[in-house]
Amino acid sequence: MTARIGVVTFPGSLDDGDARRAVRVAGGESVALWHGDADLKGVDAVVLPGGFSYGDYLRCGAIARFAPVMSVIVEAAREGMPVLGICNGFQILCESHLLPGALTRNDSLHFVCRDQRLRIESPSTAWTSQYVHGQEIVIPLKNGEGGYVADERTLDELEGDGRVVARYLDINPNGSRRNIAGICNEAGNVVGLMPHPEHAVEDLTGPSTDGLGFFASVLSLLVAVGSL
Amino acid sequence: MARVVVDVTLKPEILDPQGRAVQGALGRLGLAGVTSVRQGKQFVIELEGDLDADRRASLDELAATLLSNPVIEDFTLTVEDAG
Numbered sequence: 565m566t567a568r569i570g571v572v573t574f575p576g577s578l579d580d581g582d583a584r585r586a587v588r589v590a591g592g593e594s595v596a597l598w599h600g601d602a603d604l605k606g607v608d609a610v611v612l613p614g615g616f617s618y619g620d621y622l623r624c625g626a627i628a629r630f631a632p633v634m635s636v637i638v639e640a641a642r643e644g645m646p647v648l649g650i651c652n653g654f655q656i657l658c659e660s661h662l663l664p665g666a667l668t669r670n671d672s673l674h675f676v677c678r679d680q681r682l683r684i685e686s687p688s689t690a691w692t693s694q695y696v697h698g699q700e701i702v703i704p705l706k707n708g709e710g711g712y713v714a715d716e717r718t719l720d721e722l723e724g725d726g727r728v729v730a731r732y733l734d735i736n737p738n739g740s741r742r743n744i745a746g747i748c749n750e751a752g753n754v755v756g757l758m759p760h761p762e763h764a765v766e767d768l769t770g771p772s773t774d775g776l777g778f779f780a781s782v783l784s785l786l787v788a789v790g791s792l
Numbered sequence: 793m794a795r796v797v798v799d800v801t802l803k804p805e806i807l808d809p810q811g812r813a814v815q816g817a818l819g820r821l822g823l824a825g826v827t828s829v830r831q832g833k834q835f836v837i838e839l840e841g842d843l844d845a846d847r848r849a850s851l852d853e854l855a856a857t858l859l860s861n862p863v864i865e866d867f868t869l870t871v872e873d874a875g
Contacts, residue, residue, distance in 0.1 A: 622858070622859070623861055626858065626861065627858075630858070658863070659861065664863075665863060666861055666863040666864045668806060668807070668864060669809050669810060670809070671807060671809050672809070673809045673810065673813055711807070713806060713807075713863075713864060714863070715805075739807065739809075
């Protein structure tokens with residue numbers, strides 16, 4: 565028996581297949597969730613994958629926020645269920661107000677696709693416990709609207725409370741304030757990350773297997789809390 | 793029929809790389825002295841019948857949630873004369 569992790573498919577999701585595969589590679593059971601169903605199928609955690617939900621119309625994540633599945637995810641997340649939003653998923657978490665701030669168009673105006681070095685700044689979230697503080701990892705980054713912005717007070721709070729989960733190293737690929745690549749909520753169960761750990765879980769297809777730790781972290785947490 | 797126009801603009805402190813690119817293009821096309829360009833969105837919403845208080849309140853709410861993101865954007869809502 566292992567943990568069941570749901571991966572939501574919105575119209576326009578791209579990385580839902582890879583996210584489900586990453587869950588399986590890490591030893592979990594992946595469960596496909598559908599944007600139009602307000603049903604979590606009894607999963608223990610949820611991944612909101614990358615892509616272009618609803619064509620990125622209006623603003624990235626703005627329409628996905630109102631999808632039926634999001635109403636039950638927001639409720640479960642507030643009660644402590646682990647939720648990881650990757651790329652478009654991060655944008656959806658910000659639009660849903662589960663995370664502060666917003667993601668804006670890259671300052672370069674170019675879509676950026678590269679293997680990105682990151683530093684894990686907080687190993688005390690539901691999704692990063694398998695990393696150590698300051699660990700450097702390399703995972704793919706691919707976004708057109710990945711610039712993280714928030715007001716200075718919010719940024720100071722995030723830094724002060726240890727809620728900056730990962731920061732860009734070498735370059736700031738999208739103009740994110742304070743080189744922020746990922747943040748978490750106050751409880752640490754909701755994490756948003758712009759780069760893609762699900763694309764770095766096997767040597768054959770990724771630049772590393774450094775992304776596996778996100779999925780292994782939540783699986784070990786779910787076993788430890790005995791929710792199974 | 794009622795017509796409502798919602799203009800959405802980035803807050804002043806948010807970098808607008810698209811506006812900056814347009815500013816550069818205006819200069820290259822011979823327009824001197826452009827100090828700033830900010831790009832926004834306009835929604836023109838047409839409704840059946842008169843705009844009663846309930847629907848006006850709904851529109852205000854939706855302009856602040858769906859049509860704009862208050863973290864990065866401001867909006868103005870204008871009700872135009874019934875046509």
